[in-house]
Amino acid sequence: MRQQPRIHRNARRRRRLCGQSLSHSPRARIPRVAFRSGLCYRPGSGPRPGPHEGSRDLEADGLPSRPIALIGAPIEVGTSEPGAVMGPAALRTAGLVRVLRDLGLAVEDLGDASPDGPAADRGLPAVAAWTRALAREVEAALGQGRLPLVAGGDHSLSLGTVEGAMRHCAAAGRPLFVLWLDAHADFNTPETSPSGNVHGMPLAALCGEPGFDGLFADPGRVPLDPARIHLFGLRSIDAGERALVGARRVAVTDMREIDEFGVVAPLRRILERVAAADGHLHVSFDVDFLDPGIAPGVGTTVPGGATFREAHLIMEMLHDSGLVRSLDVVELNPFLDERGRSARVLVELVASLFGRRILDRPAPAAAVPSGSDRR
Ligand SMILES: NC(=[NH2+])NCCC[C@H](N)C(=O)O
Numbered sequence: 001m002r003q004q005p006r007i008h009r010n011a012r013r014r015r016r017l018c019g020q021s022l023s024h025s026p027r028a029r030i031p032r033v034a035f036r037s038g039l040c041y042r043p044g045s046g047p048r049p050g051p052h053e054g055s056r057d058l059e060a061d062g063l064p065s066r067p068i069a070l071i072g073a074p075i076e077v078g079t080s081e082p083g084a085v086m087g088p089a090a091l092r093t094a095g096l097v098r099v100l101r102d103l104g105l106a107v108e109d110l111g112d113a114s115p116d117g118p119a120a121d122r123g124l125p126a127v128a129a130w131t132r133a134l135a136r137e138v139e140a141a142l143g144q145g146r147l148p149l150v151a152g153g154d155h156s157l158s159l160g161t162v163e164g165a166m167r168h169c170a171a172a173g174r175p176l177f178v179l180w181l182d183a184h185a186d187f188n189t190p191e192t193s194p195s196g197n198v199h200g201m202p203l204a205a206l207c208g209e210p211g212f213d214g215l216f217a218d219p220g221r222v223p224l225d226p227a228r229i230h231l232f233g234l235r236s237i238d239a240g241e242r243a244l245v246g247a248r249r250v251a252v253t254d255m256r257e258i259d260e261f262g263v264v265a266p267l268r269r270i271l272e273r274v275a276a277a278d279g280h281l282h283v284s285f286d287v288d289f290l291d292p293g294i295a296p297g298v299g300t301t302v303p304g305g306a307t308f309r310e311a312h313l314i315m316e317m318l319h320d321s322g323l324v325r326s327l328d329v330v331e332l333n334p335f336l337d338e339r340g341r342s343a344r345v346l347v348e349l350v351a352s353l354f355g356r357r358i359l360d361r362p363a364p365a366a367a368v369p370s371g372s373d374r375r
Helices: 006-017 084-093 096-102 124-143 155-172 202-206 239-247 255-261 264-276 308-321 341-353
Strands: 068-073 107-112 147-152 176-181 229-234 251-254 280-286 324-330
Touching: 068 084, 068 096, 068 124, 068 155, 084 096, 084 147, 084 324, 084 341, 096 107, 096 341, 124 147, 124 155, 124 324, 147 155, 155 176, 155 202, 155 280, 155 324, 176 264, 229 255, 229 264, 251 255, 251 264, 255 264, 264 308, 280 308, 280 341, 308 324, 308 341, 324 341
Parallel strands: 068 107, 068 147, 147 324, 176 229, 176 280, 229 251, 280 324
Antiparallel strands: none
């Protein structure tokens, strides 16, 4: 069977959505802008929006095809398990840039970030040096209309990436939502943490919990609203952080809920909420979200994680939503990996998030938020 190279199919889709050519595909006739702008358009429910109405970035199918800024964050000062420092190199080796370019996307690899000042030791002061540098880089990339893809590195790097996205969103007057794909809640404080590892604390710090003095460049920063965080895939939580997550009313989809309902219904609810608020969605993807059977290259494996298929479906839904504006891929530890297996799985998943699909097909009605264009 002849298969067209994917890059050409993508280019054709973009042209179609720009209105440069007409297609008989139902997707082309119902612009996905309805979802992106939070409007509810259903065929037959009123005048159909014109091809460019309300559009911010109609050139894309799913995720806007804004250029990607790849930023390596070789950081392991937030964990006691050495090896995550090699994460960015392993992701590049596994073809991260190549798969994205093959999708027809513009990718600039900005190389690895370095901390502001010495970051030799572990712990909060070292993490602070990275946080400042990464916040600056992410804010700058977003300000240039690029989508920052930060490759880690342990999960304390998200202190910087989320802080950068927060600053960008504050200036743009846009609400920021954080989707935390992770086995853990990462809501410990120095007081509740059983390990003292900062990679188990970033969300608590971002939300302004006590014990993080000197971490952020601006001590008067407005903290992240815990109600705009969604933990997804949770299956390991420490006693102290469990109390805090409950008290702060952080939204959680734990593995029990995924077992009962699958990933589609809970994720769809999250995407609907972000779309209705016209929000910026930051996705923080920890390798340990995945089942260790498919991704063993991580220091904090927990059995019973997301399967290969579940993870791909999540990535495809994120792509189709068009809502993701910044992304972290964290905790890959190549020293614990088996011949690059986990790195390869991650690269495949990132490709799905950026639009790689098996076939062009209308998504089943349940796969994308109701009120969005059904594709
Ligand atoms: N992002 C991660 N891998 N976090 C693991 C955290 C594990 C544990 N809850 C701790 O605080 O030490």
